[in-house]
Amino acid sequence: MSSIRNMLKDKLFFSTLITIAIPITLQNLIASSVNMLDTFMISSLGEKSLAAVGLANQVFFFYSLIIFGIASGSAIFIAQFWGKMDEKNIKRVLGLALFTSIIVGLIFTVAVLIAPDSIMRIFSSDNEVIKLGADYLVIVIFSYIVFGAGFTFQISSRSTGNAKMPMVASIISFFVNLVFNYILIYGHLSFPRLEVKGAAYATLLARVVELLLVVYAIYSSEGPLKGTIKEFTDWNRDFVYKYFKTSSPVIINETFWSLGNVLYSIAYAKIGTEAAAAIQILSVVQNLFMVFTRGVGNACTVMVGNKIGADEEDTAIEYANRFLFISAVLGLLLGLILIFTSDLILMFFRDLSPQLRHTSKMLLIILGIFFAVKTVNGTIIVGILRSGGDTRFSMLLEMGSVWLAGVPLAFIGSMVLKLPVYLVTPLAYSEEIVKILIGLFRVHSKKWVVNVTRGM
Numbered sequence: 001m002s003s004i005r006n007m008l009k010d011k012l013f014f015s016t017l018i019t020i021a022i023p024i025t026l027q028n029l030i031a032s033s034v035n036m037l038d039t040f041m042i043s044s045l046g047e048k049s050l051a052a053v054g055l056a057n058q059v060f061f062f063y064s065l066i067i068f069g070i071a072s073g074s075a076i077f078i079a080q081f082w083g084k085m086d087e088k089n090i091k092r093v094l095g096l097a098l099f100t101s102i103i104v105g106l107i108f109t110v111a112v113l114i115a116p117d118s119i120m121r122i123f124s125s126d127n128e129v130i131k132l133g134a135d136y137l138v139i140v141i142f143s144y145i146v147f148g149a150g151f152t153f154q155i156s157s158r159s160t161g162n163a164k165m166p167m168v169a170s171i172i173s174f175f176v177n178l179v180f181n182y183i184l185i186y187g188h189l190s191f192p193r194l195e196v197k198g199a200a201y202a203t204l205l206a207r208v209v210e211l212l213l214v215v216y217a218i219y220s221s222e223g224p225l226k227g228t229i230k231e232f233t234d235w236n237r238d239f240v241y242k243y244f245k246t247s248s249p250v251i252i253n254e255t256f257w258s259l260g261n262v263l264y265s266i267a268y269a270k271i272g273t274e275a276a277a278a279i280q281i282l283s284v285v286q287n288l289f290m291v292f293t294r295g296v297g298n299a300c301t302v303m304v305g306n307k308i309g310a311d312e313e314d315t316a317i318e319y320a321n322r323f324l325f326i327s328a329v330l331g332l333l334l335g336l337i338l339i340f341t342s343d344l345i346l347m348f349f350r351d352l353s354p355q356l357r358h359t360s361k362m363l364l365i366i367l368g369i370f371f372a373v374k375t376v377n378g379t380i381i382v383g384i385l386r387s388g389g390d391t392r393f394s395m396l397l398e399m400g401s402v403w404l405a406g407v408p409l410a411f412i413g414s415m416v417l418k419l420p421v422y423l424v425t426p427l428a429y430s431e432e433i434v435k436i437l438i439g440l441f442r443v444h445s446k447k448w449v450v451n452v453t454r455g456m
Helices: 002-009 011-043 047-084 087-114 116-121 127-159 164-186 196-219 237-269 273-309 313-340 342-346 354-385 391-416 421-428 430-445
Strands: none
Touching: 011 047, 011 127, 011 164, 011 196, 011 273, 047 087, 047 116, 047 127, 047 196, 047 237, 047 273, 087 116, 087 127, 087 237, 116 127, 127 164, 127 196, 127 273, 164 196, 237 273, 237 391, 237 421, 273 313, 273 354, 273 421, 313 342, 313 354, 313 430, 342 354, 354 391, 354 421, 354 430, 391 421, 391 430, 421 430
C-alpha cells in the first residue's frame, strides 16, 4: 500500500504520464475510429462485404504489426538515446527503421498485386467474399508503404516525448477518411457508388494526407527527428549489427505474433462467413477499447526507457511496477464496461441479422472477461520488457504462448470439435494466461533491465 501512496504523491510521474498518454490515446482512438467507421458503413452493404473487408484487412494487420515491430525496435533505442540527449544517433536509428519499413512495404505490395485472389482464398472459400476482398486489396495496398513511413515517424516522435503531432495528423486523417467514405462508398456528390472499392480509396487518401502532415510538422521545426538523407544513413557495420541484434527479436516477435492472429482469423473463417463477420465486429470494438490501455503502455515504454538511458535503473523498475498496477485497474474497469454495454455497442452496427447480433454479443462478453489480462500483458511485453531491452525474452514469451497454446487450441476448437466461434475464442485467449504467468515472474526478477545504448 505504501508504494501506491508514493505513486499517488508523485506529481512528476503523473504529469509526464498524462503528457504522453493522453495524446497517444486520442491518436489511437482516432485511428481505431477510422476502422470502426469503415465497418459501420460497410455493414450496411451486407454480411459478405463486411466479411470480405475484414478478411482482406488481415493482410494489413499482418503487415502493420511487422511495421510496429520495426518502429518499436527503433523506439527502444530512440527513448534511451533521448534520455542521453543524443540526437545524432536518434537520426541514424530513425533512418534504419524507415529503410527497413519501406523494403517490407514493397514486398507486400508486389505480392498483393501479383496474386490478390490467391491471398483471399487463404481466408475464405466463398467466391463472392474472395472477389470483394481482392477488389479492396489491390487498391488499399498502395497505402501500405505510406502507412509504414508515417507510423515510423510517429512512433519516433512519441519516443522523444512529442505525442501531440501524431495525434493532430491522425485527427485530420480521420476526417478525410470520413468524408471520402461517405462520398465514395455510397456515391454522393455526383461520384460513382464504389461500395467496397470506395472504402479502399478513402483509406488510401487518408494515409497519404497523414504522412504529408507528419513530414511537414517534422521539417517545419527544429526537432531531433529532422534529418538529412546523409544523417539518416550514417551507419557503420557495428551500428547496424547492434541495432538489429536488439530490434530483430521485436520484428520477429510481431511478425510471428501477427501471423498467429491471421491463423486465428482462418480458424474462425472455417466456421463460416457469419463467424468471420462477427470476428470483424469484435476486432473493431477490441481495438477501440484497447486505445485507452495502449496510451498507458506507450507512456510506459517512453518513461521507463528514458530512465534506463539516463542510468536511473532503480527508478525505471519502480515505474514499471506502477504501470503494472495502473494497467490492471484500467483493464478491469474497461472489461466490466464491455460486458455490461455489449447490447448498446452493437446498436451502432447497422442491419445485423439476429444470429449475427447474438454471436457478436457473446464475443464481446468473452473479451470483457479477458480484458484485464490482455491489458497487463500489453504493458509487460511492449511497455516494460521491450523498453528495458529484454527483447529476446519477450519474443520467446509471446511467440511461445501464441504458437504452442492459442493457435493449436483455436484450430482444434473450430475444425475438430466444430465449436461455435464464441467458444473457440476463449481457446485462442489461452495464450494470455500463459503470458501473464511467465511475464509477471520476469518483471519481478529485474533481469529485463538492459541499457542498449552503451557502446553505440
